[in-house]
Amino acid sequence: MQRYYSVGSNMAATDETSALLRSFECEQNLLSRPDGSANVRQGDTSVLAAVYGPGEVKMSEEIIDKATLKVIFKPKIGLPGCAEKLQERLLRNTCESVVLAVLHPRSGVNIVLQVIQDSGSLLSCCINAACMALVDSAVPMKCLVSAVTCAVMEEGRIVLDPDSKQEKESSAVLTFAFDSRENNVVTCSTKGCYTPEKYQECLSACGAASRNISSFFRQAVERRMSKEL
């Protein structure tokens, strides 16, 4: 087994907003048992993702014309509760919209997400980790999905990829996930109150940053493939 490691610190050059992203690191294929795994670190936030499948699925969960996706979200401490269920569904639906599930009918793909450290922007880190782990597992996908969190501060400034301190001080936190083909919004989850104008502002800022992340994903995969071949 070989580990692949990429650092996205050089992403800043292309766009001025991305200069505000924290250091972005991604490590693939670091676990031996799952079919695919990835660890994504955004600043101090770190999430480990593992993908099992396509494999067998419980009779009751079987879908006859496509694969059943299941996401298990493991918080750093404590048992998963209602809030984690909402996260799990959000993550599952996000993955479902990019995975070509129709190619593997009557089978199951399990994605396990373990939070290692939460220092803000956890949801976007989870989506990114799940996407990279899916790529590593070679489950067929329509396109990549990349997520960016932003925080609206009290005075109206937008901070991309906020840490937990900034999240706490902010009036609203918005997370968007974009597809890599047309850069449209796949997933959106928000906290706090904000005006529709602020929403559009956040959306375009995150959209620009997400392009950098998806090109970074592409680079990481390219680099890895060139080494492997």
Next chain:
Amino acid sequence: MAADFKTAQPVEYYRRFLKEDVRPDGRELGEIRHTTLNIGSITTAEGSALVKLGNTTVICGIKAELCNPTAEEPKKGFVVPNVDLPPLCSPRFRPGPPSEQAQVVSQLMADIIENSGVVALEDLCIVEGKLCWVLYCDMMCLDYDGNVVDTCVISLLAALKNVLLPEVTVNEETGSPVTDVEKKLPLNIRKCPVATTFGVFDDHYLFTDPTNEEECLATGVLTVVTTEDNKICCMHKPGGTALSESRLQDCINRALTRAEEVRKLIDETINSVER
């Protein structure tokens, strides 16, 4: 004939309708089902409301209890929402522990309450660090025909506006709380959040207020919650079809007009009940 076609090819059946900009139940794409409201029908609850959105029916009952605030936040009371989707409301729900959907909607309700600040938790405090109210908001779906989130939000808001809490004083000598049942005060409702849910069909058609059938066929859903100061307090799009910025803006605009209608309906109903 139409019924057979619908059973055999449900997606194609819908596609034919949507091509003509109309839905099988006769609604236009942006049309929302008729909303009816009944406030204060449960006398054993501190506040209650029954909402019908088309066929979807949700009843919300609010019970208040006295409890101790936490040490970290001695000035705050609690609002505990819970959504129940019992097997009674639809054949898709089985008896047993709460389904995933019930848990997800419960959490969404908790998020909406927190984000919108509909009730300031400080208002529920009676004696700092000693005594506060906990409001249990139990929403139960009685008939499930899609779009349960919007219906729950309306029932929650209407029931909260219906809540009357007795005045509580603390007996100096014994230190035990004394409730004055004669003197009942309404709750201070700070914000009025209203949710609007959209469905996406065939990655192209966008329609409001999906029914159960439409929810099953939809390739994506989106819920926008707005307050009366035209702010968004929740934008929930759990995956599905990717939407462009301009389409999201369309949804927000539609949600803002819908929210205005709902708030008017709630106020009118409350006025007709009380005076």
Next chain:
Amino acid sequence: MAGLEIISDQGYRIDGRRSSELRKVCARMGVFTQADGSAYIEQGNTKALATVYGPHEVRKGRGKIQHDRAVVNCQFSMATFSTGERKSRPKGDRRSQEMSMHLRQTFEAVIVTELFPRSQIDIYVQILQADGGNYCACVNAATLAVIDAGIPMKDYVCACTAGFIQDSPLLDISYVEESAGAPFLTVAMMPKSEQIVLLEMNSRLHADNMEKVLDLATQGCKDVFAVLDRHVRDHVSESHALMTAS
């Protein structure tokens, strides 16, 4: 019964009824679309809702399949806001389980289950507001729901309570009267054949008085039947009128 006078000197009860008077019964059938049959009933301040699904294939636990008849599955639950004190467990506690079992036994006796072998009928009842006579409201609501679902029954099944307070029998007792601690009977019967399906008594009652109380309860069941039957006939003629009109 110091302090709380259940019957006044003039013979009126707390809510102004005579001793052999039922509370006002309000019923509606076919209230919901998703269920195969549904009904809502108000008996005084007790409000109950019943929905019926089936007959359908047996779900969960193939072992339950009966080869000669349908399985009746009942679930009783009380809304958390239905009582004065908040109920922390709306269903699954001992009382609700007992109630579910009683309902199942009642309806197994009246539904013609032999017509649907290897299938299942679900009856879900929900108390929205409780003010005494929960079981009765549930049975009456469920009867209407089963009729609405078009499932054949041998007869209606109607339920009523009767208590014995201050040396006189009282019909259809409310929560306040229930909690006075006096004995009371719960009777479910098929009014036409006058067969008793379920009879339950709590507390202690002298055998001499038993007949008086039982007679009153039986009469109550027949009165309930008269009300329910009228509702069913009204409902059917209304829906018939709607169908012929369109």
